[in-house]
Amino acid sequence: MTKQQANWSPYDNNGGSCVAIAGADYCVIAADTRMSTGYNILTRDYSKICKLADKCVMASSGFQADVRALQKHLAARHLIYQHQHNKQMSCPAMAQLLSNTLYYKRFFPYYSFNVLGGLDNEGKGCVFTYDAVGSYEKVGYSSQGSGSTLIMPFLDNQLKSPSPLLLPALDAVTPLSEPEAVDLVKTVFASATERDIYTGDKLEIVILNASGIRREYMDLRKD
Amino acid sequence: MNLMDSSHSNPMSLCSQADSQRTLYPYVTGTSVIGVKYKDGILMAADMGGSYGSTLRYKSVERMKPIGKHSLLGASGEISDFQEILHYLDELILYDNMWDDGNSLGPKEVHSYLTRVMYNRRNKFNPLWNSLVLGGVKNGQKYLGTVSMIGVHFEDNHVATGFGNHLARPILRDEWHEDLSFEDGVKLLEKCMRVLLYRDRSAVNKLQIAKITEEGVTISQPYSLKTFWGFSAFQNPTVGAEGSW
Numbered sequence: 001m002t003k004q005q006a007n008w009s010p011y012d013n014n015g016g017s018c019v020a021i022a023g024a025d026y027c028v029i030a031a032d033t034r035m036s037t038g039y040n041i042l043t044r045d046y047s048k049i050c051k052l053a054d055k056c057v058m059a060s061s062g063f064q065a066d067v068r069a070l071q072k073h074l075a076a077r078h079l080i081y082q083h084q085h086n087k088q089m090s091c092p093a094m095a096q097l098l099s100n101t102l103y104y105k106r107f108f109p110y111y112s113f114n115v116l117g118g119l120d121n122e123g124k125g126c127v128f129t130y131d132a133v134g135s136y137e138k139v140g141y142s143s144q145g146s147g148s149t150l151i152m153p154f155l156d157n158q159l160k161s162p163s164p165l166l167l168p169a170l171d172a173v174t175p176l177s178e179p180e181a182v183d184l185v186k187t188v189f190a191s192a193t194e195r196d197i198y199t200g201d202k203l204e205i206v207i208l209n210a211s212g213i214r215r216e217y218m219d220l221r222k223d
Numbered sequence: 224m225n226l227m228d229s230s231h232s233n234p235m236s237l238c239s240q241a242d243s244q245r246t247l248y249p250y251v252t253g254t255s256v257i258g259v260k261y262k263d264g265i266l267m268a269a270d271m272g273g274s275y276g277s278t279l280r281y282k283s284v285e286r287m288k289p290i291g292k293h294s295l296l297g298a299s300g301e302i303s304d305f306q307e308i309l310h311y312l313d314e315l316i317l318y319d320n321m322w323d324d325g326n327s328l329g330p331k332e333v334h335s336y337l338t339r340v341m342y343n344r345r346n347k348f349n350p351l352w353n354s355l356v357l358g359g360v361k362n363g364q365k366y367l368g369t370v371s372m373i374g375v376h377f378e379d380n381h382v383a384t385g386f387g388n389h390l391a392r393p394i395l396r397d398e399w400h401e402d403l404s405f406e407d408g409v410k411l412l413e414k415c416m417r418v419l420l421y422r423d424r425s426a427v428n429k430l431q432i433a434k435i436t437e438e439g440v441t442i443s444q445p446y447s448l449k450t451f452w453g454f455s456a457f458q459n460p461t462v463g464a465e466g467s468w
Contacts, residue, residue: 008246008247008248008350008372009373010345010346010348010350010373011373012371012373012375014375035377037375040388040389042375042377042388043377043378043379045379046377063375064375064376064377065342065345065371065373065374065375065376068338068342068374068376069342069374108346
């Protein structure tokens with residue numbers, strides 16, 4: 001029989017964009033809810049955001065099956081941590097765990113592109129950004145996923161601190177207030193949705209601050 | 224064919240296809256399955272064709288089966304892999320029943336299980352060559368989800384596999400609503416199946432519609448859709464496309 005199917009691939013790209021912004025006393029994590037494969041939209045309402053601990057939230061795009069496996073793995077590891085230490089894992093600790101978990105599969109990677117946002121032990125916002133095999137960096141803001149090429153330069157333009165060559169390196173967190181950050185997130189997603197076919201349908205925004213966790217939704221273009 | 228040599232010279236023997244015992248391509252396949260939520264539960268439709276490549280080899284393949292008390296499973300893709308999955312599920316339900324604790328697996332649990340089975344097999348580079356649709360009702364909660372060959376999964380109010388994603392889901396997005404009656408649900412599914420019959424070459428005009436509610440599963444007897452092939456676009460498809468065949 002002649003081959004009719006393309007050769008089988010263990011990976012797929014289900015698209016989606018993720019953004020996180022850290023402020024002095026808050027962190028905003030956002031992602032769209034579209035899930036695609038090729039030119040198909042599989043569903044318009046799939047959450048890419050996962051709460052890993054009380055003050056730690058991960059947004060992931062890439063291959064949905066890998067992302068879910070990663071989320072389940074981290075949830076299990078966090079449960080063990082709670083039993084052993086009787087407390088929630090801190091955001092920087094979860095950041096290291098995520099990096100190690102990704103690198104553990106270095107030679108059959110989780111095809112997932114993550115941003116981790118949360119509050120550190122002082123209640124300050126923090127964002128960690130990753131590649132698929134676990135290299136990570138603590139930053140003030142970041143974007144990952146299919147729309148990151150459109151979003152990241154815009155965030156740089158709006159938020160980057162002056163060059164560390166000119167001034168001493170400033171704090172990683174952005175100078176924005178919480179409502180300003182939420183507005184910026186809405187703007188960047190509305191813009192990315194215009195040009196990225198894998199981003200759209202609905203925006204889910206998670207806001208972490210001293211008073212806890214809050215969720216907001218905004219409709220995006222469905223085409 | 225010099226298969227052994229090629230496997231030795233291949234630096235990534237993991238990817239060598241010569242000596243592997245896994246599904247590299249499907250043999251007998253079923254085409255699209257579609258499922259919708261309706262007022263009292265879930266409706267699902269699938270035709271009964273079993274294709275051997277492009278040959279229509281089997282004409283009475285049942286591609287929707289009840290699972291446990293609360294679930295209904297529909298499959299497209301490799302028929303033998305589907306039957307293997309049914310064995311896994313039979314065993315799962317049997318062992319769960321042996322607890323005799325009055326608990327039973329609902330559609331959510333079965334879907335979660337299938338998700339893990341499919342993903343595990345792809346991790347072993349030995350996939351089950353199917354797209355599955357799982358529907359069910361338990362404790363008044365309707366559930367409709369799908370899983371692909373490589374473990375991609377989600378829930379929605381309406382789902383479809385394969386060609387159904389291209390041809391049926393746009394119709395469903397237009398016409399589906401929350402309080403669809405049984406009659407309207409069947410009509411909607413038949414509309415989708417008719418479009419698939421016209422445009423999907425491996426679809427056959429012998430289908431079943433399955434229903435699951437709190438009361439249990441009912442799978443219809445096979446039947447045919449009324450078709451009309453006299454559309455002018457069917458009779459002379461090249462009108463307005465000068466120079467084409």
